[in-house]
Amino acid sequence: xxxxxxxxxxxxxxxxxxxxxxxxxxxxxxxxxxxxxxxxxxxxxxxxxxxxxxxxxxxxxxxxxxxxxxxxxxxxxxxxxxxxxxxxxxxxxxxxxxxxxxxxxxxxxxxxxxxxxxxxxxxxxxxxxxxxxxxxxxxxxxxxxxxxxxxxxxxxxxxxxxxxxxxxxxxxxxxxxxxxxxxx
Numbered sequence: 001x002x003x004x005x006x007x008x009x010x011x012x013x014x015x016x017x018x019x020x021x022x023x024x025x026x027x028x029x030x031x032x033x034x035x036x037x038x039x040x041x042x043x044x045x046x047x048x049x050x051x052x053x054x055x056x057x058x059x060x061x062x063x064x065x066x067x068x069x070x071x072x073x074x075x076x077x078x079x080x081x082x083x084x085x086x087x088x089x090x091x092x093x094x095x096x097x098x099x100x101x102x103x104x105x106x107x108x109x110x111x112x113x114x115x116x117x118x119x120x121x122x123x124x125x126x127x128x129x130x131x132x133x134x135x136x137x138x139x140x141x142x143x144x145x146x147x148x149x150x151x152x153x154x155x156x157x158x159x160x161x162x163x164x165x166x167x168x169x170x171x172x173x174x175x176x177x178x179x180x181x182x183x184x
Contacts, residue, residue, distance in 0.1 A: 080139075081139075084139065084140075084142070084143050087143055087146075087147075088143065088146050088157070091146050091147060091150050091156075092156060092157070094150055100152065100153040100154045100155070100178075104123075104125050104130065104153060104178075105123045105125045107152070107153065108121070108123045108130070108132070108153070109121065109123060111145075111148060111152075112141075115141055115144055115145075115148075116137060116138050116141040118136055118138075119134060119135070119136050119137045119138070119141060120134070120135040120136055121133070121134055121135075121137075127178075128177060128178050129158075129175065129176065129177050129178060130155060130175070130176040130177075130178065131173060131174075131175055131176075132145075132173065132174040132175075132176070133172075133173055134162070134170065134171060134172060134173070134174060135169075135171045136167075136169045136171070137162075137169060137170040137171070138169060138170075139164075139168070139169075139170060142160070142162070142170060142174075145157075145174070149176050153176075153178070154178065154179045155176040155177060155178045155179060156176065156177055156179065157174060157175070157176055158175045158176065158177045159173075159174075159175045160172065160173070160174045160175070161173045161174075162174070
């Protein structure tokens with residue numbers, strides 16, 4: 001017998017037994033005294049109210065109390081992110097500085113140790129470009145990185161593929177292009 005056949009036979013048993021169960025319940029209800037009927041109806045109403053409270057009212061009540069602070073927090077985060085995006089856009093259009101001539105990999109690693117010591121960074125320097133693999137980076141460090149890249153290393157951010165983790169820290173890759181550089 002297939003699974004569909006079993007389900008069909010179970011539902012047939014259910015529907016065959018349902019009228020008998022309803023009839024037995026009606027006989028039992030009729031046999032109750034009026035006082036017992038009131039008690040059973042009251043108990044059923046209390047159980048129904050409790051189920052309704054647990055499944056519908058309490059979750060909605062909780063949402064009403066927690067949503068406003070959460071919305072305010074998210075709006076504040078959006079404002080900070082918009083300010084950082086404006087700063088990044090302004091830096092992108094700023095004039096370039098003279099080419100950096102030192103060891104860029106060492107300079108970047110040293111900079112990250114000073115600015116965001118908990119961030120994990122891998123630096124790959126190629127002629128004309130730098131790729132940074134970042135983990136546990138604070139969002140404010142990203143803005144500082146863009147500023148320092150432009151100001152100190154004659155570079156600019158070409159692309160950033162970052163994800164914000166549950167802790168609010170960023171993980172991903174940042175690509176910098178070097179302006180007027182021949183190597184690292």
